[in-house]
Amino acid sequence: MIINHPLLGPRDSAEFTYLGDARLIDRPDWQSDTATAEFHDYGYLRDNPAGNHRELWFHEGGDRSWLVVTRNTVTHEIKSVELARDVARAQGRSK
Amino acid sequence: MRYSGFQVIKQALTGHKGWAPAWRDLEPQPHYDIVIIGGGGHGLATAYYLAKEFGQKKIAVIEKGWIGGGNVGRNTTIIRSNYLLDGNEPFYEFSLKLWEGLEQDFNYNAMVSQRGILNLIHSDAQRDAFTRRGNAMILNGADAEMLTTAQIKERYPFLNTNDARFPIKGGLAQHRGGTVRHDAVAWGYARGGDSRGVDIIQNCEVTGFKIENGKCLGVETTKGFIGATKVGCAVAGSSSRLMSKAEMRLPMESHVLQAFVSEGLKPVLPGVITFGAGHFYCSQSDKGGLVFGGDIDGYNSYAQRGNLPVVEDVCEGGMAILPAIGRARLLRMWGGIMDMSMDGSPIIDRTHIEGLYFNGGWCYGGFKATPASGFAFAHLLAKDAPHETATAYRFNRFETGHMIDEKGMGNQPNLH
């Protein structure tokens, strides 16, 4: 597969390491009353769709950016690639 | 009709006219006691044991394509029970014992061949871990033998002991491990189930569950509604897709695992070999092909095909340990969808919906589990209690913190 890195252009997926669902960005609040349940869902449950999937790839053999890749799990077609950091900020994550 | 050597001769002499279909190809009845979704190895085995061992009647297996068309028809055929953890080892040993009597049990030669499996060891830490594992196996009633480098060299003279980057420092052998003719497992269970009254319905895809007041009443399918008192799901890589129709999110991801077969060769490998310093495992089929595989590709996929980097990685592992196979040709590569669970271990459990049961999360070890998975799932469906070897395979183990993590990789499915 070819991942079109937002900073570096198209790169072979062999340069990257895969983590999984981009919802791993949405780490729950540890002080929530239902923190344990939320962390369970966060850590263990997945949509695992047959279709478009937002997922995290790490450019291990490159610039060490974490990327959010939107990829179709049936065709492997990649629709978009974003810097995970930008995505995280856009989703309200900060410090 | 009972299969036997006598029958083969009799039919040969009478123009093979008497062979009946191995199973009937049926249209669904309006209602069953138990409907199994998924005509793969596990689903067919479940139906077989429900009928044979648990006295259940009115059972249907519904399959969206043709039976045996999933991972049971597309794997590296290895059977073994060399597991470490208490939650797993008794179950896989139970499975191996079922394999050992399977052909006589279902009257079909699935070529269960216990030519042994050898896990090579390449470091002291690996030896410590394999020692613990071998002991766990023996303590659970399985067989295991620790082999020295010299013993391995004598038995497998063609393994790389000259210029190995990671020299062989021993190996953990399970002599009762081996291989099985994978397709025949599906067919044998189908035939055995069919002869006991199980309806096998092919080309019948489930499009939804009928759930009212927290109770599952049946399934909507491309062949219409099929009512059921109990519905058991055994669809491996399609688990998340199927269970989402019951609005469930599962602790698993679907990944592609590639596997490979070489052209037919005169016998080279007596048993199964796994390389411990790379990702490569290999056996030789009765037809002569080297059947081998390695890691999953590592990304979520339903595509049933993989990419070159893993092909190369697997062949590199092969050449590292078996430098004599360089001139053997890889004939075919294929990919299957693996239901990779969050701790690498399966789930055989009730769901929160009454009458709806689930079996999945087999990662890429589902084939060897087929008999026990079917037996344990049948037990659960028939008695509403887990089979004694499958008590740990619960949905809630992630909530309670009772993970069964053989590889110690945590909640990242592609590492299991």
Added chain:
Amino acid sequence: MTQKNRLKGGQIDTSQTLNFSFDGKQFTGHPGDTLASALVANGVRLMGRSFKYHRPRGLLTSGSEEPNALVELRAGNRQEPNTRATTIELFDGLLAKSQNRLGSLKFDLLSINDRFSNFLAAGFYYKTFMWPAAFWEKIYEPIIRNAAGLGSLSLEDDPDVYDKGFLHCDLLIIGAGPSGVAAALTAGRAGARVILADEDFRMGGRLNSETIAVGDAHGSDWAAQTVAELATLPNVRMMARTTVIGAFDHGTYGAVERVSDHLHTPDAGKPRQILWRLYTKRTLLCAGAIERPIAFENNDRPGIMMAGAVRSFANRWAATPHERVAIFTNNDDGHRTAADLHAKGVKIAAVVDTREGAPRSNSYEVLAGAQVTDTKGRLGLTFAEVKLADGSTRRLDCGALAMSGGWNPNVHMTCHQRGRPTWNDDIAAFVPSAELPAGMSVAGAATGVFSTHAALTTGAKEAAAILRDLGIKSRAPKMPQAEDAPTNITPFWYVEGASRAWLDQQNDVTVKDVKLSHQEGFRSVEHLKRYTTLGMATDQGKTSNMGGLAVMAEIAGKTIPEVGTTIFRPPYTPVPIGTFAGRARGMDFHPTRKTPSHTFAEERGAVFVEVGNWLRAQWFPIEGETTWRESVDREVLATRNSVGVCDVTTLGKVDVQGADAADFLNKIYCNGFAKLAVGKVRYGLMLREDGIAMDDGTAARLAEDHFVVTTTTANAVGVYRHMEFVRQCLFPDMDVQLISTTEGWAQYAVAGPNSRKVLEKIVDQDISNEAFPFMACANITVCGGLRARLFRISFSGELAYEIAVPTRYGDALIREIMTAGADFDIVPYGTEALGVMRIEKGHAAGNELNGTTSALNLGMGRMVSKKKDSIGSTLSERPGMNEADALAQVGIKPTNPNDPVPAGAHLMAADGPIDAAHDQGYATSACYSPILGHSIAIGFLKDGANRKGEVMRLVSPLTGIETQVEIVSAHFIDPDGERLRA
């Protein structure tokens, strides 16, 4: 032997003669020949045996789809089983043997199977060999295994080298037949970056096999001229002998270039083959078509071949399979074979055409509306039995029978991404569907247009369309005139009543088997394949699948497209495993990472051990030591009694800088770091989000905004990745930067009561216990000004330091340390002594941090701060991870000091049964402690913290050990830590 079947002409160089041997018999051929064509020219028809019945087999085809003529090529460690005679270019000295026979090729003892074929029908083995159960492995299976398989491997290491390469292009053209060449010309002249790949050694495709004119030239001459022009274009890469094997994601294709297979041995420095990864913007598949056979009784005899192959042998290789040839066809193409052979002076026995309205000929007899019903000739065809249109029969004497059932577009590669072909009634064949791999187009015969004119024009047209898409201006070259004959075909798959009519010649699948498969309910195309093995041979059904589908369709009362096809999978043709592995084998399987002290250690005769990709010194034997234990015990004692030095560079090092660095460490470690003073080091335990220990190490605060984190060797990469995840994905606004400096710093542990005295000689500042106490750290200089880092941390439990310098000074530093330590008899110690000392001290390492142990298990439950948010803290509170009898780390010592306490052994109560139900825990790490004088182990025991002093049994039934042990503290040495604070 003379080449008795050699004709005139052809694209071979008869001025040179090449000698070769087949089954020990010497033959000659010419450059341009394949092994197959040379054997044909020499009148050899029998070349192999089939898989199951060991039927005599000859060539079926002239190309890579060949199912029958498989040989063991070359000898010794280059022996290469299952090589298609049709794809091997002849070279002088070529050695080939027939295979899969017991005895000689002519008298194969296993051909007895054919006599019993009725008992060996499809799937017979599923129904028998079950009694008694034990006989399968002992009797039945060995017989089956030895009889099965095809060729054999030498079992010697493959001596050849394989390479890998990467290429990029605008347009990959797969196949250099008329459509591919026309496309390459179009794109090449337009300046696009083009790769033209063809599996053949001569480009031109069918133009080389036909007598068709292109413009004013002979087709093969036109191809040669055009190929020559293409070769002059710098933007076009011509890759002959290169098979594109698969269409992978996003325009990536795999290709195998056979660099040296046409040579006796590869030239010096040259690989045998190269695996290319081709990155393409667009791809044009010009893979042509494959002719399909007709099933009739005994259609598998040597001499019965595809009509197009016979034409190839006659026209391209100037060889005829026999002086008298019959043709059996259902379409006009078969007549071409008759015409071409006739023109070359070969006697045509007759053309048997299934169609009533078959074209007539003045040159040879055409039997319209006739069918071949049987053949004779055990080792080579002698005659064919023909049923004429009027129902009468006739015997046609012939030594070869050329058959044509029509052509199948070569859709293989169009289906690699799970597309399925669609049916075209006009040509009675599957053609590519619209669902192609992204970026792929198809032209020529692969789309189902079979005339030369259509090939040329569709090739040029598709190339022009692709260029438009890519924004490259082009002027489509005017294609020369060529024949544009329509495809006249009446589908005809098998002769009615035929039973032992072969569909899959290699795997011995007949019409009868397909019928049986249907009768037994194996009706889906995948069941058919798996039950009968149809299409599972080395040719993957290229010539056999369609026939099987057609027979199944007819029996099932369905159309062929309703029956469908099996899945086309890469590789297009089989690829040596060595080619996929490339250079990554032997010592180059993985890269080797050497530590900064590697040369130093080598000089001292160190024994090295693989630690991941690192090589580390395991121990340093000195003269007189005969066992590793002697060396290790000496190293431990010398260190504990005086001082030792060990290279710990392999530990992961991560520089963490920024205003939020301390907050960041608070997130990744379960214990607190915010209050760590500058100049201090703290042990840190890192959890995964699931609450299980991920790694441990130290974090040293060199400045308010600067930490150095160390990880274990094994987890260096994973921990760094995790830290970046936390930084970029979870806390993107933290002011913190990370960089891995594992390779940047050489680091040594200097341990032992005299370690300070040694380092004082090197370090430029005061490192007295007061100035530099336990857990201190600092940026320092050594040897009069070289910048360095010093950490007072101890893995051994002794007074100890870790000292780091830029890697390039690593070799010098260890030599300095050794010199400085000479007065104290300093020893270098390896990973074994390191391991012994850490077990003596009860420190967890890889065996304990095994991915299933929590902080609680490791005895560090209280370290998990509840006052802050850190990765893993929430989920570590789950009940299953906090049970009263949870495993806890303990020390294990034998009650009899002479007994072993092996790692991997399990802990059982002092008496009672030994089984899984009574398992209490296990030993993780073990060693002989030279200080204590007996073996020790650490491990995990249920409720271990409260069981000190308990006597138990440590059992290892695997290795036959049962030892009485006492549970003790894991801190065997200096439990109060006095030594390390000294």
